[in-house]
Amino acid sequence: MKSSPQSIEELLARADSMAGLTFAQLAKLNDQIVPKNLRRDKGWVGQLIEHELGANAGSKSEPDFNHLDVELKTIPINSYGKPLETTFVTVAPLINISGLTFFDSVLFHKLKQVLWVPIEGERDIPVAERRIGCPFLWQPDASQLAQLKQDWEEIMELIALGQVTKVTARHGEILQLRPKAANSAALTESIAEDGSIQLTNPRGFYLKTQFTTRLLANAFGN
Structure with missing residues (x-):
């Protein structure tokens, strides 16, 4: 693992130096082999970029560059610069949530x-030939933060009421709650409607593509 950047300026300089490189070029710089496809190696690109930038959080529930308070997110885009999928943020807590507030949350x-970090994501481009786009640093403005807070609170209230199975991807303007597991057999504890503990599939918070589309447009002036 490369050393962690000691400032946001150093992090941005490293990120800018990746722009325009193919996955093959970046993998060579890091002594890694490019997989033929990403179906079995879905997290490979993110891990490669984390390695190159010196992310230090690993799998912990904290920002990837915790000493800088910066999270890293790759975002696959199409040839028109539109995101191809929702963006996973973090696993949602389903028990022991009494008293938890938005500003205390992992999210x-x-x-x-x-x-x-935008990346080419269209499947007709061989993985090795896909390129890394221009990175940008984002902080939610007041209205974005307010909407995130509202979405989080509405979803968490349903979880607290034991209605996690009734939450659909349509809930939330920016955030959505979706199953987050390798397969449907994975189970975790959650609150039941009568207040007891039941088993359900793990859930994760995701940013909707309508929102990340606007972030990309704002960043690149489209």
Whole structure:
């Protein structure tokens, strides 16, 4: 693992130096082998970029560059610069949530400051030939933060009421709650409607593509 950047300026300089490189070029710089496809190696690109930039959080529930309070998010885009998928933020807590507030949540701490790295994601481009786009640093403005808070609170209230199975991807303007597991057999504890503990699939918070589309447009003036 490369050393962690000691400032946001150093982090941005490293990120800018990746722009325009193919995955093959970046993998060579890091002594890695490019997989033929990403179906079995879905997290490979993110891990490669984390390695190159010196992310230090690993799998912990904290920002990737915790000493800088910066989260790293890669975002696959098409040839028109539009995101191809929703963006996973963090696993949603389903038990022991009494008294938890938005500003204490993992989600808030991960979205306070995000380094977005667009990457070519269209499947007709061989993985090795896909390129890394221009990174940009984002902090939610007051209205974005207010909407994130509202979405989080509405979804968490349903979880607290034991209605997690009734939450659909349509809930929330910016955020959505979706199953987050390797397969449907994975189970975790959640609150049931009678207040007891039940088993359900793990859930994750995701940013909707309508929102990340606007972030990209604002960043690049489209």
